[in-house]
Amino acid sequence: MFAIKHYPEHIKGKELDDYLANGWYRMGQTIFTTHFLCFGENFYSAIWVRLDLVQHQFSKSLRKIIKRNNARFQFHFGKAVIDLPREALYQKYRVTFPGMIAPSILDSLQDGDHFNVYNTYEFTAYDGDKLVAVSYFDLGEDSIASILGFYDPDYKAHSLGLYTMLMEVEYGKIQGFSYFYPGYVVPGYDRFEYKLRIGPVDYLDLRSGDWLPYASLSAEEVPIYRMRVKLEILRQAALKARMNLPFNFYPLFEANLFGYPSLPFFDYPLMVYGGETAEEDGHYALVFDPRNGQFQLLLCSNFDYSLFYFNDAYTSMFSSERHFTQLILMEQVLESNAHPEVVLEALLAERVRGKVK
Numbered sequence: 001m002f003a004i005k006h007y008p009e010h011i012k013g014k015e016l017d018d019y020l021a022n023g024w025y026r027m028g029q030t031i032f033t034t035h036f037l038c039f040g041e042n043f044y045s046a047i048w049v050r051l052d053l054v055q056h057q058f059s060k061s062l063r064k065i066i067k068r069n070n071a072r073f074q075f076h077f078g079k080a081v082i083d084l085p086r087e088a089l090y091q092k093y094r095v096t097f098p099g100m101i102a103p104s105i106l107d108s109l110q111d112g113d114h115f116n117v118y119n120t121y122e123f124t125a126y127d128g129d130k131l132v133a134v135s136y137f138d139l140g141e142d143s144i145a146s147i148l149g150f151y152d153p154d155y156k157a158h159s160l161g162l163y164t165m166l167m168e169v170e171y172g173k174i175q176g177f178s179y180f181y182p183g184y185v186v187p188g189y190d191r192f193e194y195k196l197r198i199g200p201v202d203y204l205d206l207r208s209g210d211w212l213p214y215a216s217l218s219a220e221e222v223p224i225y226r227m228r229v230k231l232e233i234l235r236q237a238a239l240k241a242r243m244n245l246p247f248n249f250y251p252l253f254e255a256n257l258f259g260y261p262s263l264p265f266f267d268y269p270l271m272v273y274g275g276e277t278a279e280e281d282g283h284y285a286l287v288f289d290p291r292n293g294q295f296q297l298l299l300c301s302n303f304d305y306s307l308f309y310f311n312d313a314y315t316s317m318f319s320s321e322r323h324f325t326q327l328i329l330m331e332q333v334l335e336s337n338a339h340p341e342v343v344l345e346a347l348l349a350e351r352v353r354g355k356v357k
Contacts, residue, residue, distance in 0.1 A: 002267045003256040005032040010117050013141030020143050020181045021211075023048035023204045026118060028111035035206065036224060036269040037186060038251050041318060043269050045224040046184040049201040049214055053144075053172050053180055056199050062166055069163045073125040073132065077171055080120035082106055085131050093150035099191070108148055109136060120147070123167050125160065135164035137171075144172040145181040162194060169198055185214075187222050206291045223290040227270050230288040234272055234295060234340040241344055245272045245286070248324040251315075255303075255327060264330045266300055273324060274347050276357045283328055284356060286343055289336075297335040297343040300328040 007030050008015075024033045025048075037044045058066065082105050090105050102108035110116050118138045125133040135149035146168050151160035165182065172180050182195040185203075195201070202211040206223055219225060231247060238245045248271050255265040266285065274284030274297065281302040288295055315325040335346035350356050 001256055001264075002036060003032070003034040003254045005030050005257045008117055013119065013139065016118070016138060016140035016145070017143045017179075020050070020140065020145055020179070022209075025145065025181070025183050026138065026147065028107070028109070029113065029117055030111075032257055034254060034257065036253055037189075038253075038269070039189060041249075041251075041322075042189075043224055043249055043251075044186045044189050045222045046186060047214075047217070047222070048184050048204040049182060049195060050204075050211060051169065051180040051182070051199050051201050053169065053177055056169070056173065056180075058166070058169075058199070062197070062199075065159055065163055066166055066170065069125070069158055069160070072158065073127055075123065075125045075167065077121060077123055077167075080109070080116070080122045080136050082109070086134050089131050089134060089152060090150050093153060096153045105148070121171075123164055123171065125151075125164070127155070133160040133164050135168060137168045139177075142177060143179045143181060144168060144177050146183065162197060165195075165198060187217075187219065207293070224269065226290050227268075227288045230295070230340075231270055231272050231286070234286060234288070234344070237340045238272070238344055241341075241348065243344065243348070245274060247271075248273050249318070249322055250324050251318050252325065252327050263303070265303070266298070266328045266330050271324065274356070275351075278355050278357055282331075283326075284334075284347060284350065285328075286347065293338055294336045295338070295340050295343045296333055297346045298330055299332040299334055301331050303327040303329050 005027075011031070019031055022033070023035075024031050035046050037046050087105055094101050106112055109120065120136055120138050123135045123137070124131060132155050133149070133151035136147045138145045138147055146165055149161055149164045151164070169180050180198070182198065185192045185195050196214065201214045203214045203217055205212050235245055235247060250266065250269055250271055253267045253269045256267055268285070268287045270287070272286040274286050276283055277299070283300045285298045285300050286295065287298060318325055334350070335343045337343055347356070
């Protein structure tokens with residue numbers, strides 16, 4: 001699956017290392033992975049990145065930010081603390097934050113609970129006695145994951161958001177960790193680009209599972225782009241076979257992250273719709289899997305409790321002409337092949353057998 005969430009009751013350092021190395025990240029007390037995102041009506045790839053701390057050297061401009069702020073502020077590393085001064089600073093930052101953010105530090109880090117299954121540390125910066133910046137990061141055995149950072153908006157000119165992350169990197173280098181994980185970046189969506197400023201990061205390649213230089217990732221190789229191109233090729237092949245199949249965005253692709261993790265929710269953000277089955281509540285979906293380069297014909301079924309996951313206000317945001325908004329489960333892979341004509345032949349065979357309306 002592209003989107004998965006686990007609920008660990010405890011997690012050791014090596015376990016966290018393994019999760020991070022496979023493109024996972026913690027959200028509250030859970031840990032998850034996803035490879036696609038939807039902001040508004042636009043769909044993107046989530047590209048997981050990491051920094052090799054052994055090889056890393058700060059650029060001249062970043063050393064300048066660190067040196068200037070280290071001289072300006074008093075700073076401290078230690079075990080994570082959640083208290084009233086930190087919460088007050090978080091709330092001041094939250095008012096100015098442009099996107100969605102948890103209502104409190106406790107909600108963000110621990111889902112409101114008063115225990116933490118992760119080994120979380122913090123970096124704090126003070127202007128005299130005044131707390132001006134905080135960041136929280138988890139420690140594995142060989143890895144660091146940057147989790148949450150916030151600062152006093154009155155000190156925006158000091159680049160404190162970037163500074164706290166740079167100091168996390170510095171901590172990792174001094175302590176002998178091998179990798180620093182800032183989460184994902186989103187090509188085409190600038191809000192996450194600051195993570196690329198920390199140094200020459202690598203990205204997790206979906207096809208090989210290897211970490212490759214992010215600088216080598218071309219726009220054409222971004223998974224969501226490849227999927228769109230390949231599905232358009234499939235649609236053109238369908239037109240030649242006298243099948244006019246609509247292309248649809250599927251905004252409910254992250255249902256696996258919202259509960260019932262054992263159910264096989266359809267988690268492709270893009271599909272070519274193959275029609276309803278002759279039996280009630282069934283659908284054919286044609287997809288392209290960027291992990292193995294295969295087109296697939298999937299038999300899917302409706303999930304009748306969609307409001308448990310997505311309310312009407314959310315689904316009504318999307319136009320029925322461009323989006324498929326029925327929550328569905330993947331029941332069976334009917335065909336998988338690198339050539340679109342093969343999966344189209346399988347769909348045509350379903351039509352001949354009278355299984356498609």
